[in-house]
Amino acid sequence: MTLQLVQVNFKARDDSALGQFWAEVLGWSVTSEGPGVTNLEPVGFDWPDPSAVCIDLVRVPDPETVKYRVHIELATTSDAHQAELVARAKELGATPVGVDQGDVPWTMMADPEGNVFSVLEPRELYRDTGPIAAVVVDCADPRAMVRFWGEAIDWAVHELTDDRALLRSVKGVGPYLEFRRTPDDEVVWTRVHLDVMSDPVEDQAREVARLEGLGAIRADVGQGDVSWVVLADPEGNEFCVLGRG
Helix, strand or coil: CCEEEEEEEEEECCHHHHHHHHHHHHCCEEEEEECCEEEEECCCCCCCCCCCCEEEEEECCCCCCEECCEEEEECCCCHHHHHHHHHHHHHCCCEECCCCCCCCCCEEEECCCCCEEEECCCCHHHCCCCCEEEEEEEECCHHHHHHHHHHHCCEEEEEECCCEEEEEECCCCCCEEEEEECCHHHCCCECEEEEEEECCHHHHHHHHHHHHHHCCEECCCCCCCCCCEEEECCCCCEEEEECCC
């Protein structure tokens, strides 16, 4: 198995501006693959590396509102750090999300283009993940998702219940990938999906065939002739298998 989760992909109206927001929130550096594409990664990062899941922002004329069901959660090290991060995100253009969550210790926010994220209270589980604690995928059946994603990528299962599943790199570094049971009427609509890549990248075709054998299906999102392959997992979440551009 050679497939790794390497980045979270945001469709954006203004990739540069949204990239600057997230770079300042995360304390990461900004690079660009070309007009309309902005990449974010830790300072000094040698991509790809399981110690971080990077962020890729791609400009589209009018980002469609579709149910990708993916968001990120940010880690904090103390109550003061959480309050400072929430305040900094607000200063940069984030807004609180008016979702009735009850009395919870985390803060849900939306970035300047409306993508939802959470700033978590300090948790021992996430003390060494880096600024991104987890990439969360809302789903109907966490166990079924793990049956697919546990075979799809080279990550270990750390927790598995009817309501939640947690995976992390087998090297024990970087953020978690969480599948969280969420009723359809509670799903937040976003424009975010996952990108995976084979190592070596030349194994892309072999890995795509393996994923199709696990239950993934080809998806046409109007991508045209590109170096990546768009697939959908068993619950219909689209993701890309990157190739060499």
